Amino acid sequence: MELEAVKMLAGAIALLPLAGVALGLGKIFAAYNEAVGRNPGAADLLNKKFMFTFAVTEALGIFALLIAFYLVFA
Amino acid sequence: MATHDPMHQFQISPILQWMPGGIDLSFTNSSLWMVIGAICSLILLGVASSRKSLVPGRIQLVGEEIYGFVENLITDNIGQKGKEYFPLIFTLFMVVIVGNMLGMVPYSFTYTSHLAVTAALALLVFFIVLIVGIIRHGAHFFHLFVPPGVPGWLLWLVVLIELVSFISRPVTLSVRLFANMVAGHVLMKVIAGFAIMFASMGGLAWAGSLLPVAFNIVMIGFEFFIAFIQAYVFAVLACIYLKDTIEIDH
Numbered sequence: 001m002e003l004e005a006v007k008m009l010a011g012a013i014a015l016l017p018l019a020g021v022a023l024g025l026g027k028i029f030a031a032y033n034e035a036v037g038r039n040p041g042a043a044d045l046l047n048k049k050f051m052f053t054f055a056v057t058e059a060l061g062i063f064a065l066l067i068a069f070y071l072v073f074a
Numbered sequence: 075m076a077t078h079d080p081m082h083q084f085q086i087s088p089i090l091q092w093m094p095g096g097i098d099l100s101f102t103n104s105s106l107w108m109v110i111g112a113i114c115s116l117i118l119l120g121v122a123s124s125r126k127s128l129v130p131g132r133i134q135l136v137g138e139e140i141y142g143f144v145e146n147l148i149t150d151n152i153g154q155k156g157k158e159y160f161p162l163i164f165t166l167f168m169v170v171i172v173g174n175m176l177g178m179v180p181y182s183f184t185y186t187s188h189l190a191v192t193a194a195l196a197l198l199v200f201f202i203v204l205i206v207g208i209i210r211h212g213a214h215f216f217h218l219f220v221p222p223g224v225p226g227w228l229l230w231l232v233v234l235i236e237l238v239s240f241i242s243r244p245v246t247l248s249v250r251l252f253a254n255m256v257a258g259h260v261l262m263k264v265i266a267g268f269a270i271m272f273a274s275m276g277g278l279a280w281a282g283s284l285l286p287v288a289f290n291i292v293m294i295g296f297e298f299f300i301a302f303i304q305a306y307v308f309a310v311l312a313c314i315y316l317k318d319t320i321e322i323d324h
Binding site for chain 1: 079080081150249250253254256257258260261264300303304306307310
């Protein structure tokens with residue numbers, strides 16, 4: 001295979017962890033919405049925790065995206 | 075292709091070259107934007123606290139909001155004992171958020187998009203946590219790695235895991251911020267490249283470029299959200315690390 005083709009393929013494989021991150025983020029959003037639905041009074045408290053866990057989980061997807069970008073462009 | 079290279083925006087180019095004894099201490103575009111960031115935050119907070127009135131004006135309200143936000147963050151995560159670390163956390167938060175926000179200005183340079191900068195910030199947090207722990211607790215500090223109530227035959231594994239997670243803190247802290255900034259900016263450039271590709275096809279194909287442009291508008295909003303939330307997460311994690319070290323109660 002040509003080097004360019006291998007780079008593209010490696011970039012695609014590097015994006016596979018996004019599936020796991022998507023599942024995790026879906027769980028976080030679902031849990032947040034359910035919790036706020038059950039107890040709207042706790043929304044302020046939950047909002048901060050939600051933002052924090054969202055950012056930490058989302059960062060894992062960003063890691064994969066970054067590695068894919070480096071493989072394809074750098 | 076060189077002008078469309080999405081990585082081009084992260085290139086560091088020296089403005090004033092200065093190499094005493096072979097060590098590169100040039101004033102680069104990264105340093106320039108750091109100076110701009112420092113001046114921006116100084117002016118904002120200086121103007122906000124210059125005319126202190128009981129009913130705050132617009133600028134004063136911004137300053138009070140930032141102060142109150144960081145203060146709440148500290149009391150939520152460390153408690154009242156954390157008040158003495160307010161200058162540290164506030165400075166870290168301002169450095170990161172000003173860098174992220176200045177990066178959203180077109181043709182600017184995002185200094186938080188370099189591992190050297192974020193790693194320096196993360197190592198600062200790491201060593202401050204280490205020094206605070208050793209000053210506060212002395213040798214008792216190493217109880218941080220020995221959780222209570224673990225059976226003896228499992229202890230070596232738990233201590234090993236705690237040690238590795240402690241040492242990998244600066245790595246995850248710095249890579250999280252830097253990767254978010256790089257990936258977000260590259261993504262916007264890549265999508266903007268699609269728009270140029272459609273536009274240069276000629277004929278009716280230019281209409282296809284409306285879709286990437288619309289997506290990019292949404293992405294810019296999302297990037298502002300990410301710029302804020304990463305600064306928030308950086309400050310919260312610094313607080314959590316400090317709290318772990320201050321409260322070794324076993």
